[in-house]
Structures are given as C-alpha cells and as structure tokens.
Amino acid sequence: MIKKQVKEHIAEFVRTYQTAGNDETKLLLVALFAEDAFGIVLSDDDICEKNFGTHHAMEKFVLEKLYME
C-alpha cells in the first residue's frame, strides 16, 4: 500500500469516527482499524493517545510502523 493510499484510508476512518482523543474504547477501535486495514500488529503499549489520539498521530504512527515492518 502506497503512502497516499494509507493517508486516504486513515482520512476516511476519521471522517467516519472522528478522532479518539483519550477515550480508551475509541483508541481500541482505532487499533482494530489499523491492524485490519494495514496488517500491522500492535502491543498494548502501542494503543495509546500518543499514537492514535489525533489524525496526525495516527498517520505518523501507522506510516512509521509500516516502514519499520
């Protein structure tokens, strides 16, 4: 998946759900989405506001994770 597609995918998710902020259940929903859509695997520590609380954070974290993996 190219970078542009990743960004579009995340944007569509945010349009549908808005961002999670520090809502624990919403953060889990973002994690579910990220694993499902991009095939990444997350640890409990990954599922946090810093990585998934905002649109920008989501993009940054997912792209880093994809690049690293």
Add this chain to the structure above:
Amino acid sequence: MCGICGIVNIDAGQAPEVETLLRMMGRLRHRGPDSSGYYRDKQVALGHTRLAIIDLKTGAQPLSNEDDSVWITFNGEIFNYLELASELSGLGHIFKTKSDTEVIIHAYEQWGKSCFDRFNGQWALALWDHKKNKIILSCDRLGIRPLYYTICKNRLLFASEVKALFADSSVKRNFDPAGVSEIFTFWSPVAPRTTFKDIKELEPGHFATLEDDIIKSEAFWTISFSDAGTESDLSEKEHVDIFRNHLINASKLRFTRSDVPVGAYLSGGIDSAITSSIISNYTKAPLSTFSIRFSDSEFDEGQYQRQIADRIDADHKDVAVSNEDIGHVFPDVIWHAERPILRTAPAPLFLLSKLVRESGYKVVVTGEGADEVMAGYDIFREAKVRLFLARDPASKKRSKILSKLYPWMERAPSKAPAFADAFFRKRLDPLDPAFSHRPRWDTTSSLNLFLNPDFRLEAKKTNVIEELLSNMPDSYDRWDPLCKAQWLEMVTLLSGYILSAQGDRMLMANSVEGRFPFLDCNLVDFASQLPASQKLLALDEKHLLKIAFKDMIPDTILKRPKQPYRAPDAPSFFSGSDFDWINEVTSESRLKNAGIFNPKAVFNFINKCRRIKGHKMSNADNMRAVAILSTMLVHHHYIVQDGSGGKDQVPAEPIKVIDKVV
C-alpha cells in the same frame, strides 16, 4: 409471483393424475389466487396458480413456444425481460404474449441451459422439453423463490411449497433429523436438505434435470468473492458511484416492471429507507409504504419509519403488533413456513403482508439482502472484534472493545463484561474456516440438549458443520475474513431463513410478492468484488452504502445505531393469554408420540416460561421457547395432520386447461 407444481413420470405408464395435480395446485392457492392452469400429456403434468402482475391479459400459464414443443410453469419475475424479448425477437423468435414467462421459453430455445445466466430476476420454474424428453427445474441465484421435489412411486413431484407435495398421499411425511440438526445449528436447513425426509429443495443458483430416476443439479452461479488483496482497485469514490447506479437501476427495475401498483416496506432502518427513497422518484402519486409497529417499545421503530415516510411524502400505513398477536397467528405462520424457526420475527411480517393485501397491493419492494451483501449484520462486527482479540490473546486492553457489540441487547456485553469476555474468547482460532460463526452455532446447538436421545442419535449421524464446510469453494481460503463470514451467512441464513421462512412464505401467505433490489445480480456481483474495508470500515457496517446515499437519507436514520429487526419471543406465548395450541402441542402424549424432544425437559422448560411469563429470559432461552413450539407445530401440521392445514382448497378460477390426454 405464483405457485408452481408438477408430476413427471419416470417411466412410461399411466398419465399423471389430474386429481392429484389439482390437489397440489389447491394447496398453493394462497400463492396464486387470481387464476390457475395446467398442462398434461402422457408423461408430464405442469400446474400453475397465478398472482397476476405482468401481462394481466395474456400471461396465464402454463405457456408454450411456437410449436408447443416446450412448456413452462414459472413462479417469479425476470426483470430484464423487455431487453431479452427485444434481443430474442431480433433473433427470429415470435412472441404471442407480453409476459416475462414467454421470454424464458424463447431464451431456453435460443441458449439452452445457459439461458439462466442471462436472467436478472427471482424465479423457480420447470421447463418441459417434449422433443428432448427433458424436464428442467431452475431456481434463481440466491434462492428468493423456492422449489421442492421428491421422487415417489416412480414419479418426480415438484412444487413451490412442501405442503403441495404432501397433497399426494403416497408421499411419506417424516422429519429428517439431519434437517432439524441444521436448523438447530445454522437456524435454517441448507438446500438440498429440508426439514422432511426425502423432500429436497433445489439449491439457489442451480438447475436440475431428471436422469433416469435421479435428479441431477448443476450450478449456473455461485456466490464468490475476490481473493484478499486482489479486490477492485478503483477509488472509493468510483466504487460509490458505480454502486449507487447499480442500486438505483435495480430499484427502478423492480418498481416499474409491473402492470399492477407496487408499494414498499419501511422498517425504520437505512436499507428500506434508501430503496423507498429511490423508487419514490419514479411515481407521480405518493408511494404507498407499509411498516410494523410494536406495542413493546423495545422493538418499535415507529418514529424512524414516520421520518422517512414524511420525507418522501408517502401514503404510509402500519400494523400494530402486540405480543398476543404473535402468539395468536403463530400456528398459521408455521403452517406457511413449513419448518421450525428460532425467532418469532416472521410472525409480524405475516401480519404486515396481510395489511398490504388488504390495502389493495400485491407487490412490495423491500430492503432485504443489504445486510448480507454490504455486511450489515452484527455477526460481521463480532467476528472482526474476535479477530482483534485473537491477534493478541494476552492483551489486557483489548477486551474493552467488546462493549461496542450488540448495544441493543438487554444483556449487552457492556453490561456484563466478564461474561462477554469469556463468551467471545471461546474458539478463538483465526485459522478456523468458520471462525465468524462458531459462537452463534455453539449457542444454537444447545437446542440439541432438548432432543429425545434416539432422535438426537439420528441427528448426530450427520455432522452438519463438517458437511457445510466441505462444500466451501476452492478459493475460500484466499478470501478476506469478512467475505468468508458473508459466504457462511448467505449459504445458511439468507436463503434458508431470511428469504424463505421470513420472506417468501410470509409474503405469499397473503398473496404478496416481494422484490429485493439489494439482491439484483449485477449489484451482488459488484459488491462481492469490493474491498472488505469499504463494506465494514472498522465496525461501521454498510459503510459504502451510507456514503453512496447520504444525500437521500436524514442523518437521524443514517447515523442511528444499527438495530436488527426483532420481535418479542417468549413473552408472545407466555405473558398474556393461555393459548390452547401450546397446551396441545406440548402435552405429554403429543411429545411422546412425536419422539423429537425429551418430554420431561420440555415440560420443565415450558413451566419455567409460564412461571416467569416469558420475561427476562436469556437469548438462548428465548430461542429454545420458539424452537420447541415451532417444531411441535410443524409436527402437528405436517406429521399428525396431512399438511393441508385443515383447509384443502380448489385452485382459483378461471382455470386454463391444456390436456393432451383426454
């Protein structure tokens, strides 16, 4: 929409009996109250009961080709019949009617058995090719229209409903323990198996021929999905546009291809809101819409139905359904359904089609099929959440997402997190091909504990789950998990329950035809190539559908949490009147004679239901109550009695008779 039946002699012998055929047709009168007809020669008899919808003047059946060498009896609609008629006329075929029925005959002459690929519609039919001495049965792609058959006394008998086969007293009436086992696992029998021993149902998307004394069926279409990662790579916007066009065309076809007025169901959800909104653009008069209201507010969606009706300026009617109404009509519902059911949901639909008919309508467009095709059901969300748990079983955080599941349930996971965690973590093997459906099947299979030991032993001889999984397509393993779940849902619940027990039977009970735009063949084929994430984005069900029609549907409907169509179960039987039929079918003598259930277990369970008036019962207990009562009603109607429902009727007049024997 109509009823069809027939008798085919396997060997030369006496011509099929007219009296038997007329009895069969009489049992299908509710499917075709406008007129009837039959064709008979020395080998074959074809019967037809007509609900006249297209070509009211010359569309009576059975019909033949130009030289009377091919005859047809047909139930359903071929929605692209005008386009096919034009093509066939260009190829030299001469039409004597304006019906879709005749198009099938000429299409068969022109293209042989591959004609079925060309039909966009819903059908069950029999073609008698006199020159080739062949009978051909066929059923539409998804099993919208039913067709049953049996071989008895060297004859093939077929009919739209099993009760018509039982009109021939030589056809044995026995339960098939494996069929019951399928219902007590998947919620529905899986064709060709039925509730009854030696009675078969033609599989969806198949045609069948008689070879010597064996029916051989062959698929002309199967449900299939793209391999994961190879789905259509058009942009989401392009998918939205194509999908929107497909649904608009499918809805328009189903609304305009009729010579009688067409109404619509409004459930309060987005699917029927969209189809109703689309078709309201194709009529100058207000669209007639119909809804179910429930006196129990837990199930009622009246405010949403009214919002949509107002928005499209519909002439809206509804039927108010109480718990007692459901208990009252339940024996009739089961006579029509011809199988045990696990929920009472068909009963209000039986009352709704009655309202439609009494309002002067005999065709309705509904939103059926959207949840299967576009992934709307909770079971798809559940499977995704369970996969999320399975990816890190040791996670201390992940269980909290279970609170997103089944918010409408009285005992929702959010209210009992520990129970939910234990329940949804069972069978958490992502490599299991039936991963998505194991919790449901396990819960449902608990019904088997009520079975009589001998019956249970017979039922267990067939491993119905292994059998189903052995019929998976070769490409199944390569599909996205969501597509696998969709396949399981479509081959079990869609054709065996949603479209039949809850669909065709409840509509046709009151002589009403249902039309389902979401099951249009072009739309289904397109949707099956979509990336899974565009159908279920995270846990947002029917995601692409919502985007495609957000301009037509108010936000209050579009964004309301999904509420599945449900009706009160156990309270319908135990919270009010003491129904005589319950006492009768659960009496010790009846239970012993039937040999299906353990009488003591049923006695104790029914007493418990009575004691608490059916209230505050678990999901499983509600299901048990409905399953036991419906099974014993099937036994009453079809084993104790002869299947006539105590009301054998004659076919409707006028009767078109083409008898080559007399």
